[in-house]
Amino acid sequence: MSESAGPGVSGTGISGTGVPGGPGPDSADVLIIGAGIIGLSIAWRAAQRGMAVLVVDPAPGSGATQAAAGMLTPIAEAAYAEKELFRLGSASLAQYPAFAAELTELTGEPTGFRHDGTLQVAYDSSDLAVLDEMYALQESFGMPATRLTARECRTAEPMLDPAVRGGLLAANDGSVDPRLLTRALLAAVEAAGGVLARQHAAELQVIGGHAAGARLADGTQVLARWVVLAAGWQSGTLAGLPADATPPVRPVKGQILRLRPTPATLAAGLPAGLLARTVRGIVRGSSVYLVPRLSGELVIGATQEELGPDIRVTAGGVWELLRDARTLVPGITELELVEAVAGLRPGTPDNAPVLGPSQLPGLVLATGHFRSGVLLAPVTAGIVTDYLESGRLPDAALPFLPERFARADGNGRTWK
Numbered sequence: 184m185s186e187s188a189g190p191g192v193s194g195t196g197i198s199g200t201g202v203p204g205g206p207g208p209d210s211a212d213v214l215i216i217g218a219g220i221i222g223l224s225i226a227w228r229a230a231q232r233g234m235a236v237l238v239v240d241p242a243p244g245s246g247a248t249q250a251a252a253g254m255l256t257p258i259a260e261a262a263y264a265e266k267e268l269f270r271l272g273s274a275s276l277a278q279y280p281a282f283a284a285e286l287t288e289l290t291g292e293p294t295g296f297r298h299d300g301t302l303q304v305a306y307d308s309s310d311l312a313v314l315d316e317m318y319a320l321q322e323s324f325g326m327p328a329t330r331l332t333a334r335e336c337r338t339a340e341p342m343l344d345p346a347v348r349g350g351l352l353a354a355n356d357g358s359v360d361p362r363l364l365t366r367a368l369l370a371a372v373e374a375a376g377g378v379l380a381r382q383h384a385a386e387l388q389v390i391g392g393h394a395a396g397a398r399l400a401d402g403t404q405v406l407a408r409w410v411v412l413a414a415g416w417q418s419g420t421l422a423g424l425p426a427d428a429t430p431p432v433r434p435v436k437g438q439i440l441r442l443r444p445t446p447a448t449l450a451a452g453l454p455a456g457l458l459a460r461t462v463r464g465i466v467r468g469s470s471v472y473l474v475p476r477l478s479g480e481l482v483i484g485a486t487q488e489e490l491g492p493d494i495r496v497t498a499g500g501v502w503e504l505l506r507d508a509r510t511l512v513p514g515i516t517e518l519e520l521v522e523a524v525a526g527l528r529p530g531t532p533d534n535a536p537v538l539g540p541s542q543l544p545g546l547v548l549a550t551g552h553f554r555s556g557v558l559l560a561p562v563t564a565g566i567v568t569d570y571l572e573s574g575r576l577p578d579a580a581l582p583f584l585p586e587r588f589a590r591a592d593g594n595g596r597t598w599k
Contacts, residue, residue, distance in 0.1 A: 211237040213571060214396055214407035216384045216421065217414035218243035220251075220361060220557055221549055223368035224564035225411055230375035232572055237405060238377060239384045239397065244365035246415050247556060250439055250526025251361040252474045252482045255279055255558050258326050258353035259301040259463055267582040268535050269324055272555055274579060275562035279357060282561040283364075289374055292367035295360025295477055301461045303328065304336055304343065304350040306510060310465040311348045318351055328353040342457045342514050358461050358474050361557050384414075387423035387546070394545035397423075409571050411547045416492070416529040418550040428543035431588050432551045434492045434527035438500040439484035440508075442518035455479030457514050464511045471507035473515075481518060483508045494525045528553050531588075538566055538583040539576055547571065548585050 213229050215222045218240030230236045254260075257272030283296035305311040321327045328351035336350040337343050372379065383400040387410065396406040412418050416434040444455050456475030463472045474482040486500045501523050508515050531537060531551035536559060541548050549567050552559050566580045576584075 209237075209403060210396075210406040211235045211378075212407065213237070213409045213411060214239065214405055215411045215413055216240075216397065217246075217412070217418070217550075218369075218379065219246050219248040219413065219415055220244070220364060220368065220560045221415075221552060221563055222411070222413035223365065223372055224560040225413060225549060225567045226377045227368055227371045227375055228564040228568040229571060230372060230377040232568060234571065236372070236375075236377040237380060237407070238372065239380045239382065239399060239405075240414075241382050241400075243369060243379065243381070244362065246417075247526045247528050248361050248365055250437060250485075250524045251557050252439060252472065252484050253295065253359045253361045253364070253557050254301070254461055254463075254472065254474055255357040255359060256301050256353065256461065256463070257555075257558065258321060258328060258356055259303055259351075259461075260554070265533070265535060265582075266324060267579075268555070269326075271562060271579055271583070272558050273326065275559050276355070276357065278561040278565070279359070283359065286364075286367040286371055290367050290370035292370050293360075293363050293477075294367050295363045296357065297359070297460075297477065298355075298357040299460045300352055300354040301356035301463055302331075302336065302339055302350055302352050303463045304465070304511060305348050306344075306346060306464065306466045307348060309468065313465050313468075314349065314351060321351075321353075340458055340460070340462060340512075342454070342512050343462070344511055344513055347511065356461065359557060360476055360478075364557070364560075384421060387421050389423060389425070389543065392544065394543050409545060409547060411549055411567060411571075412541075413549040415550060415556075416527050418529065418548070425543055427589065428541040428546055428585075430537045430541075430548050430550050430585060431532055432529040432537070433489075433531075435530040435553065436488040436490050436493055436525055437485040437528055438488075438496055438504065438523065438525045439482055440501065440504055440520060441522040441524075442481045442483065442515060443521050444479050445517065445519050448514075448517045451517075453514060453517065456481045457512055457518070462511065464507065466507040466510045469503070469507050471504060471511070473508055473512060480521075481515065483515070492527060494527060496523045496525050500525070528556070533587075536563070536583050537585050537588075538563060538580050539570060539585060541585050542589070 212234040305314040394410040537551040
């Protein structure tokens with residue numbers, strides 16, 4: 184989608200009818216700052232409901248989305264999530280088949296959606312004990328995976344190393360290709376009448392104590408009834424944000440690798456991507472995941488590093504990922520390494536998203552999704568769009584309201 188898409192767009196301006204009564208800023212019902220999968224999903228749903236939507240981002244899909252593996256795994260991730268987040272992720276996963284199918288039907292663009300489960304495996308006896316703890320937690324959530332013996336794991340995934348000790352199969356999990364999904368969402372936003380401005384939002388505009396739009400990098404003033412902040416880890420850096428409306432997000436670095444088959448591996452009869460489903464492994468206490476694509480690509484990730492806004496790919500990160508992935512699936516050494524990339528996830532103090540109205544009237548937050556941005560896109564889009572339309576939030580969103588970070592701790596300090 185280009186800046187020239189949609190009615191009323193000039194060569195350098197933004198779609199909008201301006202302020203009634205004379206020349207002035209462009210306008211929209213909803214201004215969305217950030218065009219990752221979260222921002223684009225909200226834009227699509229809002230535009231479908233007849234709202235005039237403007238999305239502002241200089242490089243759509245180039246942030247955390249670009250480096251995401253696309254796992255849809257609320258069950259497999261349950262060991263690392265609060266129960267409310269698990270429920271939210273499960274609700275979003277249930278929406279994904281229809282969400283992906285509708286996108287492809289409307290745009291003709293694939294999303295890479297697969298609904299073939301996740302196999303969690305343990306390499307040694309200590310790793311198997313960790314897997315047993317995961318099973319107990321999943322069982323307490325009412326969604327246990329199926330226990331598999333070592334032999335059953337290798338039957339399910341013949342390319343696994345014979346040393347694998349056992350596993351858990353979460354048959355309802357899935358995956359999607361975030362880059363394909365981004366292209367489909369961009370096309371869907373355009374088809375629904377939304378407009379994209381490929382530039383930075385320089386400053387939030389506040390008029391009379393109300394979020395009223397933004398000043399863009401080229402000086403354009405955009406007025407909007409609602410401003411949705413969905414800029415990932417940078418959501419807290421927007422100029423003009425009042426302190427009490429600033430989401431406590433931080434960048435958390437993750438490195439991933441992309442591999443693909445070679446003519447030699449295909450000639451040898453190895454399956455494209457080597458795996459039939461996502462494999463998450465514990466290897467001598469370290470975690471690694473391998474996500475096959477329908478194209479034959481295999482994605483390996485991901486490190487988790489608290490290094491600030493650093494997106495350098497490191498030799499150590501690449502080595503660790505290849506070491507652990509090769510331990511589980513020795514055949515990866517025959518694949519071509521085509522990309523190593525680092526991205527920045529938006530983390531929060533409790534590793535859960537920030538959803539809903541902020542302390543500043545007119546400003547709605549949709550950020551802080553950490554490791555679950557792709558998974559939570561459908562449910563987040565529904566929650567935010569419903570709020571924009573009706574002013575009401577579903578019960579499922581209540582644990583994730585921004586106001587939870589304004590509570591004081593036992594020593595009288597504010598958690599921000």
